[in-house]
Amino acid sequence: xxxxxxxxxxxxxxxxxxxxxxxxxxxxxxxxxxxxxxxxxxxxxxxxxxxxxxxxxxxxxxxxxxxxxxxxxxxxxxxxxxxxxxxxxxxxxxxxxxxxxxxxxxxxxxxxxxxxxxxxxxxxxxxxxxxxxxxxxxxxxxxxxxxxxxxxxxxxxxxxxxxxxxxxxxxxxxxxxxxxxxxxxxxxxxxxxxxxxxxxxxxxxxxxxxxxxxxxxxxxxxxxxxxxxxxxxxxxxxxxxxxxxxxxxxxxxxxxxxxxxxxxxxxxxxxxxxxxxxxxxxxxxxxxxxxxxxxxxxxxxxxxxxxxxxxxxxxxxxxxxxxxxxxxxxx
Numbered sequence: 001x002x003x004x005x006x007x008x009x010x011x012x013x014x015x016x017x018x019x020x021x022x023x024x025x026x027x028x029x030x031x032x033x034x035x036x037x038x039x040x041x042x043x044x045x046x047x048x049x050x051x052x053x054x055x056x057x058x059x060x061x062x063x064x065x066x067x068x069x070x071x072x073x074x075x076x077x078x079x080x081x082x083x084x085x086x087x088x089x090x091x092x093x094x095x096x097x098x099x100x101x102x103x104x105x106x107x108x109x110x111x112x113x114x115x116x117x118x119x120x121x122x123x124x125x126x127x128x129x130x131x132x133x134x135x136x137x138x139x140x141x142x143x144x145x146x147x148x149x150x151x152x153x154x155x156x157x158x159x160x161x162x163x164x165x166x167x168x169x170x171x172x173x174x175x176x177x178x179x180x181x182x183x184x185x186x187x188x189x190x191x192x193x194x195x196x197x198x199x200x201x202x203x204x205x206x207x208x209x210x211x212x213x214x215x216x217x218x219x220x221x222x223x224x225x226x227x228x229x230x231x232x233x234x235x236x237x238x239x240x241x242x243x244x245x246x247x248x249x250x251x252x253x254x255x256x257x258x259x260x261x262x263x264x265x266x267x268x269x270x271x272x273x274x275x276x277x278x279x280x281x282x283x284x285x286x287x288x289x290x291x292x293x294x295x296x297x298x299x300x301x302x303x304x305x306x307x308x309x310x311x312x313x314x315x316x317x318x319x320x321x322x323x324x325x326x327x328x329x330x331x
Contacts, residue, residue: 003027004062006052008081011114013106020081021111022052023118024061025070034068035148035330036119038111040104042130042154043246044191046080047073049224050129053312057319058217060311067327070119074111076104078188078243080228087187088241095187097180099243101135101259108139112146123267125330127151130279131246134253134260141264149268149330152288154280154308156253157262159287163254165279171251178255180248189247190239193222203276203307213313221312262291270299270329272322274306299329 007023039061041047051073052059061071075082078099087095108126115124125148128136133155140147156163173181197218204212226232229240253259271288273280285300292298303310306318313319 004065010082011110013077013110015106017077017107018083019077019107019110020075021114022048022061022073023070024052024059024065024073026065026068034070034327036070036072036115036121036124037064037330038108038115038124038126039071039073040108040126040128040132040136041073041076041079042128042132043250044189044242045196045225045240046075046228048075048080049221049228050312053217053220053224055214055216055220057214057315058220058312060323063323064327067323069125069327069330070115072111072115072118074107075228076107076243078245082107084241085187085243088243092186092188092190092244093183096182097185097244097248098187099245101131101246101249102138103245104135105139105142108135109143109146112139112143116146122146123148125149125151127153127326128155130154131156131250131253134249135246137262137265138260140267141260144266147267149270150265151270151272151326151329153272153311154274154277155271155284155288156250156280157284157288157291158253158256158258159283159285160254160281161256163250163281166251166254171247180251182248185244185247188241188243190235190241191225192237192239193225196225197222199278200307200309203278203309205276205305211314212307212317213309217312258287258291262288262295263293265292266294266296268297268299268329269295270301270326272310272326273300273302274308274310274318275302275304276306277308279308301325
């Protein structure tokens with residue numbers, strides 16, 4: 001593998017929020033000839049936990065950098081090392097859900113402009129996970145001149161009105177049907193460390209989870225969640241905080257509301273939905289196919305026998321193929 005360099009820095013958004021970014025790039029070579037890439041995290045966890053774990057096969061960004069792509073991993077406002085809204089220092093019930101998707105497009109734009117300046121590229125590629133992918137549809141519609149490709153990984157879009165993911169964890173306000181339960185969830189959440197590991201385990205279709213997911217990757221994933229919140233060790237048991245804005249977005253999208261219409265996207269689009277994904281639905285893929293009428297190109301890949309955590313699973317469980325396909329797609 002090529003030597004990889006990392007740099008941590010911050011940029012400021014148009015509304016004066018300081019956004020933390022990790023740059024992951026090849027030390028030398030022809031990186032400038034490959035399309036640079038912004039990697040946006042999903043609903044609950046900061047960017048490094050999804051894209052740059054410090055163990056073998058745990059860093060999607062490093063493996064993309066080894067293929068010649070300069071990667072920027074931002075933490076959206078309220079996540080990881082970025083500025084957190086002042087309301088996150090108060091009890092969650094004192095604020096409404098913080099950091100909705102449209103607001104986070106400002107954070108994406110700051111990262112995109114920094115990547116364009118660092119590489120000299122006029123347009124860059126973007127990859128988003130879960131609701132992060134939905135936010136990239138918003139971003140690509142707002143700033144088409146800055147975007148060459150978007151990779152929608154585990155995206156939800158509003159393709160169906162019944163979201164199985166939330167049947168046993170209802171987000172609806174019982175007193176106001178059809179509305180997110182703001183009073184229950186408030187501005188942000190405290191998340192247990194095993195919450196996401198449990199979902200990961202449940203999605204792996206064999207009894208021996210270690211045969212599918214390297215235990216070192218799982219351990220590094222949990223450690224990144226702890227490290228991503230400076231207050232995490234202040235609580236017993238340890239929990240990490242995240243804003244609830246993307247959770248509110250997911251509620252409305254899951255009920256069939258398209259918070260952005262994909263016919264506003266003009267760049268090249270890859271839709272990547274692992275067949276065993278518990279978040280994105282086949283209906284979302286079908287709706288995106290139908291609505292991406294103005295995209296320059298649309299590629300759909302739904303690999304069989306792969307999970308929501310495809311890019312963190314073992315190489316032979318689809319991870320290597322995902323890296324190769326995404327790198328080839330963005331060029």
